[in-house]
Amino acid sequence: MVFGKWRRDRTQDSSGSEGIGRSGGVWMSNLLSNPHIGNKQGLRSKFFGHPWQPARFEIPLSPAEVRAAMQRYAQGHALERNELPEAAAVWDEKSFKKVKDIFTCGGGVYVVKGKLAEVLSRFDLGDGGLIPFSIFKADLETPYPGEFFLLNFGCIKNSLLPEQCEDAQKFFVDKISGLQVWKVNQLRPEGEVVVSSRALVGPDLWFEEAVHYRIFVSDALAQALIEIGMGEVFKLKRCQIA
Numbered sequence: 001m002v003f004g005k006w007r008r009d010r011t012q013d014s015s016g017s018e019g020i021g022r023s024g025g026v027w028m029s030n031l032l033s034n035p036h037i038g039n040k041q042g043l044r045s046k047f048f049g050h051p052w053q054p055a056r057f058e059i060p061l062s063p064a065e066v067r068a069a070m071q072r073y074a075q076g077h078a079l080e081r082n083e084l085p086e087a088a089a090v091w092d093e094k095s096f097k098k099v100k101d102i103f104t105c106g107g108g109v110y111v112v113k114g115k116l117a118e119v120l121s122r123f124d125l126g127d128g129g130l131i132p133f134s135i136f137k138a139d140l141e142t143p144y145p146g147e148f149f150l151l152n153f154g155c156i157k158n159s160l161l162p163e164q165c166e167d168a169q170k171f172f173v174d175k176i177s178g179l180q181v182w183k184v185n186q187l188r189p190e191g192e193v194v195v196s197s198r199a200l201v202g203p204d205l206w207f208e209e210a211v212h213y214r215i216f217v218s219d220a221l222a223q224a225l226i227e228i229g230m231g232e233v234f235k236l237k238r239c240q241i242a
Helices: 066-073 114-120 219-227
Strands: 026-030 043-047 083-092 101-105 111-113 129-133 148-152 168-173 182-186 205-208 213-218 236-238
Touching: 026 114, 043 101, 083 111, 111 114, 114 148, 114 219, 205 236, 213 219
Parallel strands: none
Antiparallel strands: 026 213, 026 236, 043 083, 101 111, 111 148, 129 148, 168 182, 205 213
């Protein structure tokens, strides 16, 4: 199973806009706030131009340029390969064997394997994609068994309709763009999130520029995630399209 840095070819939708020619629903994912991902994995990371992180559960403070890249990653921007972790190494086998098909390295970058990697490879992930990733054993030289891929995000849309959401709270105004950013489903976890039909155009996994710390996925991708038992991991909630 070798995906490389994968991108699905886009087609034109019926309106002539660039997209993947699909219709259907939209789901919001609270993956970024799942506390069970990244907790005591027994994994240490290395960034380009920096030494290996120490072999301990506490994640050290990263260099300034690494922190800046991680912030952009958490906002949905596609990163260059040298901005992402260079490699990882397993220092605690017992802990690492408990991780599911998605885990983190370098303080926040997602790594996928197994069935999840296979599913994601079938969908349009935008300008990012799945990137082959090296994980070593504790000696930092011997490859750890299996195939692993960095999940590099790469799509930001603008389809949120905050005035129609049941629980949309103003969070901050972006100083550069002047855009109002909202928190959704903070006070009412089951409140309905409403997006426009613009969400149906383009990649199957994306961020909304006006939504803080949430990922969105197409109905097809959501159903595929549910089928392999990853619905709870991604904390999926169906959105309404107005």
